[in-house]
Amino acid sequence: MNLNDVEILYDRETVKEKVKELGKKISEDYQGKNLLLVGILKGAFVFMADLIREIDIPLELDFMDVSSYGMSTVSSGEVRILKDLDYSIKDKDVLVVEDIIDTGLTLKYIKDMLLKRGPKSVRTCCLLDKPARRTTDINPDYVGFIIPDEFIVGYGIDYAEKYRNYQDICILKPSVYQK
Ligand code: IMP
Ligand code: MG
Numbered sequence: 001m002n003l004n005d006v007e008i009l010y011d012r013e014t015v016k017e018k019v020k021e022l023g024k025k026i027s028e029d030y031q032g033k034n035l036l037l038v039g040i041l042k043g044a045f046v047f048m049a050d051l052i053r054e055i056d057i058p059l060e061l062d063f064m065d066v067s068s069y070g071m072s073t074v075s076s077g078e079v080r081i082l083k084d085l086d087y088s089i090k091d092k093d094v095l096v097v098e099d100i101i102d103t104g105l106t107l108k109y110i111k112d113m114l115l116k117r118g119p120k121s122v123r124t125c126c127l128l129d130k131p132a133r134r135t136t137d138i139n140p141d142y143v144g145f146i147i148p149d150e151f152i153v154g155y156g157i158d159y160a161e162k163y164r165n166y167q168d169i170c171i172l173k174p175s176v177y178q179k
Pocket of ligand 2: 042
């Protein structure tokens, strides 16, 4: 591990406390409902794994893998589905679990698409929110941390598929990706 590449933004203990808090809130809000968590791969898989263990009501989970069309720096808002859900979401109370919301284009696309499949409700939960770069009117229903406009890695989140295994939420030093 090259820890010189990163700076810790939220350490593992702080993240653990926040995930616990989110799980408690979700458990209260979804009491008696038909909760289905939909994790967005791959970035949300670590968050999802910890979050479900902080929720103490019955739940189901599924995953979806998406990628943005076009250039990596300019999102067109159109999203390609690489892996769709395994099951129907009809009559489910869907909670989409995402790592980061930035422009909001990805989450908006996913939410609009899921709403057409006849769920009872669709809400969203993002571990990290970068409101500075939002170009859509979507705001997540549950947010872990509101963060500055920095490039984040760790706790499942990658840069070029690396750093997902770091246990803390970190800022990737610009010198790494500006080389
Ligand atoms: P949006 O469509 O602009 O909201 O992009 C959200 C997606 O971009 C997230 O699901 C992440 O996969 C990715 N993303 C945004 N910011 C970062 C970051 O700081 N580090 C790693 N991935 C990011
Ligand atoms: Mg993503």
